[in-house]
Structures are given as C-alpha cells and as structure tokens.
Amino acid sequence: xxxxxxxxxxxxxxxxxxxxxxxxxxxxxxxxxxxxxxxxxxxxxxxxxxxxxxxxxxxxxxxxxxxxxxxxxxxxxxxxxxxxxxxxxxxxxxxxxxxxxxxxxxxxxxxxxxxxxxxxxxxxxxxxxxxxxxxxxxxxxxxxxxxxxxxxxxxxxxxxxxxxxxxxxxxxxxxxxxxxxxxxxxxxxxxxxxxxxxxxxxxxxxxxxxxxxxxxxxxxxxxxxxxxxxxxx
Amino acid sequence: xxxxxxxxxxxxxxxxxxxxxxxxxxxxxxxxxxxxxxxxxxxxxxxxxxxxxxxxxxxxxxxxxxxxxxxxxxxxxxxxxxxxxxxxxxxxxxxxxxxxxxxxxxxxxxxxxxxxxxxxxxxxxxxxxxxxxxxxxxxxxxxxxxxxxxxxxxxxxxxxxxxxxxxxxxxxxxxxxxxxxxxxxxxxxxxxxxxxxxxxxxxxxxxxxxxxxxxxxxxxxxxxxxxxxxxxx
DNA sequence: AACATCCTTATTATCGATAACGCAAGGTTG
DNA sequence: CAACCTTGCGTTATCGATAATAAGGATGTT
Numbered sequence: 001x002x003x004x005x006x007x008x009x010x011x012x013x014x015x016x017x018x019x020x021x022x023x024x025x026x027x028x029x030x031x032x033x034x035x036x037x038x039x040x041x042x043x044x045x046x047x048x049x050x051x052x053x054x055x056x057x058x059x060x061x062x063x064x065x066x067x068x069x070x071x072x073x074x075x076x077x078x079x080x081x082x083x084x085x086x087x088x089x090x091x092x093x094x095x096x097x098x099x100x101x102x103x104x105x106x107x108x109x110x111x112x113x114x115x116x117x118x119x120x121x122x123x124x125x126x127x128x129x130x131x132x133x134x135x136x137x138x139x140x141x142x143x144x145x146x147x148x149x150x151x152x153x154x155x156x157x158x159x160x161x162x163x164x165x166x167x168x169x170x171x172x173x174x175x176x177x178x179x180x181x182x183x184x185x186x187x188x189x190x191x192x193x194x195x196x197x198x199x200x201x202x203x204x205x206x207x208x209x210x211x212x213x214x215x216x217x218x219x220x221x222x223x224x225x226x227x228x229x230x231x232x233x
Numbered sequence: 234x235x236x237x238x239x240x241x242x243x244x245x246x247x248x249x250x251x252x253x254x255x256x257x258x259x260x261x262x263x264x265x266x267x268x269x270x271x272x273x274x275x276x277x278x279x280x281x282x283x284x285x286x287x288x289x290x291x292x293x294x295x296x297x298x299x300x301x302x303x304x305x306x307x308x309x310x311x312x313x314x315x316x317x318x319x320x321x322x323x324x325x326x327x328x329x330x331x332x333x334x335x336x337x338x339x340x341x342x343x344x345x346x347x348x349x350x351x352x353x354x355x356x357x358x359x360x361x362x363x364x365x366x367x368x369x370x371x372x373x374x375x376x377x378x379x380x381x382x383x384x385x386x387x388x389x390x391x392x393x394x395x396x397x398x399x400x401x402x403x404x405x406x407x408x409x410x411x412x413x414x415x416x417x418x419x420x421x422x423x424x425x426x427x428x429x430x431x432x433x434x435x436x437x438x439x440x441x442x443x444x445x446x447x448x449x450x451x452x453x454x455x456x457x458x459x460x461x462x463x464x465x466x
Numbered sequence: 467a468a469c470a471t472c473c474t475t476a477t478t479a480t481c482g483a484t485a486a487c488g489c490a491a492g493g494t495t496g
Numbered sequence: 497c498a499a500c501c502t503t504g505c506g507t508t509a510t511c512g513a514t515a516a517t518a519a520g521g522a523t524g525t526t
Contacts, residue, residue, distance in 0.1 A: 020487085021311060021509065046477065057511045059292060062478085066296070070303045072393050078254060079478055079517045091393035094339065098397060101334045106327065160305050160324035160404060164331060164397050171393060253517085254479070279507065290481045295508085312487045312508055 022056050023063035029054075030064060034073045034084055035174045036139055045074060045082045070163075071170050092175035093222055099168035100216045103149065104209060106156040111205045113155045121151050122197050126190065133186035141186055142173040148193060152200075176220050255289050256296035262287075263297060267306045267317055268407045269372055278307060278315045303396075304403050325408035326455055332401035333449045336382065337442060339389040344438045346388045354384050355430050359423065366419035374419055375406040381426060385433075409453050 030050075033039040050061045065082050068074040076082045125148040132140035146169045153165050192215060199208040263283075266272040283294045298315050301307040309315045358381040365373035379402045386398050425448060432441040 023509075024311075048477075058478085059512095060510060063295075063299070063509080066299045066303075070299075072396055075392075076478095078257075080519090081477065085393065088393070091391050094335075094391050094394045097338060098331060098334060098394070101331060102327075105330060158324050158327050159308075160318065160321070161327045161331070163305055164400065167397065256479075281507075291508085292482095293480060296479085309508095313489090314507065 022054075023060045023067070026050070026054055026056065026061065026064035027067045030068055031071070031073060031170070032139055034068070035142070035170065035177060037174075037178045039084050041084050041086045043084045045084065047082070071167055073170065073174075087171075087175055087178055089175075089222065092171060092220065095168045095171045096216065096220065096222075099165065099172060100213065102161060102165050102168065103153060103216060104213050106153065106158065106161075107209050107212065108205060109156040109158075110152060111200070111203055111208060113157065114200055114203060118151070118155055119197065119201055122148060122193075122200070125151065126193050126197065129190035129193065130187070133190045136186065138177060138180070138184070138186060141189060142177065145189070145193075146170065146173065152196075172219060179220075255287075256293045256300070259283070259287055259289065259294065259297035260300045263301055264304070264306060264403075265372055267301070268375070268403065268410060270411045272317050274317050274319045276317045278317065280315070304400055306403065306407075320404075320408055320411055322408075322455065325404060325453065328401045328404045329449065329453065329455075332398065332405060333446065335394060335398050335401065336386060336449060337446050339386065339391065339394075340442050340445065341438060342389040342391075343385060344433070344436055344441065346390065347433055347436060351384070351388055352430065352434055355381060355426075355433070358384065359426050359430065362423035362426065363420070366423045369419065371410060371413070371417070371419060374422060375410065378422070378426075379403065379406065385429075405452060412453075 030039070030045075039045075045065065047058045047061045047065065050064075051058045054061070065074060065076060069076045069082070073085050074082050075085050125144050128144040129141055129148070132138075132144060146166075149169060150162065150165065154162060195211050196208065196215060199211055263272070263278075272278075278298065280291045280294045280298065283297075284291045287294070298307060298309060302309045302315075306318055307315050308318050358377050361377040362374055362381070365371075365377060379399075382402060383395070383398065387395060428444050429441065429448060432444055
C-alpha cells in the first residue's frame with residue numbers, strides 16, 4: 001500500500017537554516033555525530049585534522065567547534081584541544097529539570113501570544129516528525145522535535161533564555177538517543193505532540209501546563225524517580 | 234584611620250583566568266563594558282573596527298565576540314553583524330528563576346561534597362568582595378560574586394550545567410547594575426554571603442537552602458512580585 | 467636516583483589578505 | 497508606475513601561513 005507523506009513544504013524555514021557557511025555545515029555534521037554517539041565522549045577533535053577531513057581551513061573548523069562549545073557538546077581547553085563532552089545521567093537529569101522550568105513557567109506568555117501562524121508551524125513540524133518517524137530516522141525526528149519546542153518557546157519572546165532551552169533540548173535528545181533501544185516506537189514520539197497542539201489551539205493554559213509538564217518529565221526514564229524529585233507538576 | 238585589607242592572595246586562581254590570549258583579554262574588556270552599560274543595548278560592534286581599536290586582527294576579535302555570544306551578551310547574525318544584546322526585565326526575571334532552580338535544586342549534592350578547600354575558597358572570595366566593596370568598585374564586586382556562586386556550584390559536579398549558571402549570573406548582574414542607584418551599599422552585598430558560608434560549614438542543608446533561595450530572590454527587586462510568582466522557596 | 471632544564475612535537479592562537487554575502491540605492495525594462 | 501535587475505558598499509566568512517603555547521621526553525647535573 002502507498003504510504004502517504006505529510007506535507008512539510010513549510011518546514012525548512014522553521015529549522016535552523018543550513019546556511020551556505022561552511023562552518024555551519026561542519027557544525028551541523030559534527031553535532032549529528034556527537035548526538036548519535038558516533039563521536040564518543042572524550043574523543044579529541046583537532047582542528048587541522050578536521051580541516052583536512054572536511055576540506056576547509058582551520059579557521060572554519062574553529063568556528064564550528066566554538067558553536068559546538070556554545071551548546072556544550074564539546075569542551076575546549078585553551079591551547080590544549082577540543083574534546084567531545086561527557087554524557088552523564090546526573091547532568092542529563094539536571095538539564096531536564098531546567099528545561100521543565102523554562103518551558104512550563106513561561107506558558108502563560110505563550111498562550112497569551114498564540115496565533116494562527118504559530119499553530120500552523122507546529123502542525124507542520126508535527127507532520128515533519130511523522131515523516132521522520134515513518135522513515136525510522138531517529139535523528140531527524142529529534143531535529144524537528146527540538147524545532148517544535150523552540151518554536152513554541154519563541155512565542156514567549158524571551159530571547160536571552162532561548163539559548164538555554166536550546167542547550168537543554170540538545171542534551172536531552174543526546175542522552176535519550178544514546179540509551180535508546182533500536183526498535184523504539186518513533187511514531188509514538190511524534191504523536192505525543194498532538195494533545196499539546198490541541199490544548200494550545202483551545203488556549204487552555206491549565207491543560208497545556210499539565211500536558212507539557214508530563215511530556216517533558218516522561219521523555220527519559222531516569223529509573224527510580226530520584227533525580228527529578230521535587231519537580232512541581 | 235588605616236582601613237585594613239582582607240587577604241586575597243588565593244583569589245586569582247578562583248576567577249576565570251585572564252590568560253595571555255588576546256582574544257580573552259578583549260572578551261573580558263568588552264564584557265565589562267556591556268555589563269556596566271558603557272556599551273548600550275543594540276550598539277553595533279563591527280569586527281574590523283574593534284580590531285583596529287584594540288590593535289589585533291579580525292580573527293582575534295571574532296573569537297572574543299563568539300565568547301560574548303556564548304554568554305548572550307551580544308547577538309551575532311550571519312553576514313549581518315554583531316550587536317549588544319537587549320536587557321529586558323522579562324528576560325532578567327526568567328533568568329533569575331532559572332538561576333534559582335539551578336542553584337537550589339543541587340544543594341544536596343553540594344553539601345554532600347563540601348570540604349575545607351571549598352570553604353577556604355569561599356571565604357577568600359568573600360574577602361575579595363569586601364575589598365571591592367570598600368573600594369566602591371561595583372563591577373569587581375560582581376566579578377567575585379559570580380566567582381563565589383560558581384565555585385559553590387562546581388562542587389555539585391555538573392559540568393554541562395555550569396555554563397547555564399554562568400549565563401544567568403552575568404545577566405542577573407548586568408540587569409542589577411544597570412538599574413542600581415549610585416550610592417548602593419556594596420558592603421551589604423558582600424556580607425550577605427556570610428550566613429551562606431556558615432550554613433555550608435555546618436553542613437546544614439535545610440538552612441542553606443532557605444538562605445540561598447532568599448539570597449537569590451532578593452537580588453533584584455522586580456517590584457510587585459508578579460514575575461517571580463510560583464517560585465517554591 | 468632525583469631533579470631541574472632544554473628541546474621536540476602536537477596543537478592552538480593570531481595574523482593579513484581575499485572571497486563571499488546582504489542590503490540598499492539607483493537604474494532598467496515591461 | 498511597478499517590478500526587476502545591477503552595482504556598490506559595508507561587513508562578515510574563509511583562507512593559508514606563521515607565531516605562541518603546553519606537555520612530555522631527552523639531557524645533563526647533583
């Protein structure tokens with residue numbers, strides 16, 4: 001049977017653009033390798049090495065590495081080198097808590113500013129997630145997942161906070177993907193966003209708060225829920 | 234009468250080192266100008282301009298600007314330029330909430346790992362704050378204040394979260410300084426850290442939590458406490 | 467053997483020059 | 497007149513080469 005694709009023609013502008021900048025292309029490539037674990041934590045990344053491998057200059061590599069450092073995916077030590085950042089459960093749990101605080105405590109602002117363009121963008125990203133899930137592309141799914149939550153948060157209009165959420169999201173997904181089972185139900189991950197859109201469309205702030213809080217707290221199973229205790233849902 | 238200085242010989246290693254890197258020196262200088270408001274929000278920072286002004290190459294300026302971008306003090310738009318970041322009350326309040334979450338929710342870890350070197354460092358930083366306050370150097374006071382809270386947090390050993398706290402601290406102080414009155418009681422700011430050290434020395438986690446929470450929530454007066462409502466103290 | 471010092475090597479940091487980009491102003495074409 | 501192209505300018509992005517740095521090993525001294 002013919003599996004239909006959802007229309008995602010409006011999506012490209014919602015995802016951090018893959019500009020013509022070589023440094024950004026390199027940044028995106030390395031980001032993917034790190035999140036997927038193809039570059040293991042602790043692995044050394046030397047600038048001239050990467051420059052030769054990607055056929056660009058050292059400056060371009062440096063720029064990409066600084067962008068990765070900004071997201072906390074690599075650690076740069078002056079004159080010492082760059083290494084892939086660790087991926088601990090403790091950090092992951094703390095970052096999830098912060099993400100919960102950031103996304104949930106600004107929902108009133110989000111609901112107050114919700115408009116049709118926002119809802120349209122979120123629906124498009126939902127469809128993009130569905131397509132990625134159908135193609136079993138877990139990384140692409142995570143890209144759209146991040147874009148979804150960022151688009152939602154940008155509505156709160158807190159530009160100085162957005163980079164913090166970006167950092168939390170990428171590490172949430174990195175931790176999740178690195179401990180995910182091969183046969184995960186990716187479709188389910190996509191569909192988990194449906195009620196969020198519905199509550200937002202209905203401007204139902206309390207329901208949205210409850211849904212999003214649960215959504216975030218159940219992203220990763222931290223086992224005996226010790227690390228996230230005390231989060232007020 | 235002779236006003237005595239507190240011994241701060243052990244402090245230099247506790248403050249982000251002013252390495253011999255030109256880019257870092259430039260980063261520190263611009264950071265100060267932005268936090269103090271000498272560089273107003275929105276002001277354009279062009280790379281070649283700064284390079285000429287600081288007698289270094291464009292690459293060095295770029296590196297400094299990227300470090301400032303990492304802290305959210307400037308906004309870089311590809312091919313468009315770099316501008317000093319805005320300084321809104323909404324963002325400031327949100328960042329303060331995040332800081333509260335970050336510092337307070339990890340106190341159990343901090344108390345569990347508290348040792349004498351930590352307490353010695355904090356006492357040294359307290360003295361450094363007292364000296365800065367006596368010299369009426371509000372910016373230097375804020376530098377040591379940030380170092381104090383960062384040193385405390387590093388004890389929690391959550392390296393991926395530290396950059397988030399760094400960002401919150403710098404913006405807290407930027408917002409506070411930009412709306413501070415000229416005759417502020419700087420000594421009081423320094424002394425506010427005394428009970429925190431005492432509770433930590435006593436390994437009294439509940440008292441520490443209460444003190445630190447209050448300490449953070451009373452840094453900036455957001456007027457009718459609307460923006461910080463819902464923070465569980 | 468212990469220790470300081472010099473040197474080698476791997477790597478990052480900085481430089482100066484050139485290329486690419488985005489915007490705005492002015493001109494061209496229908 | 498409006499839509500579209502072109503060109504110029506200010507700026508960032510990239511390049512290739514050179515300088516500076518840090519760590520470890522080799523060397524020499526006590």
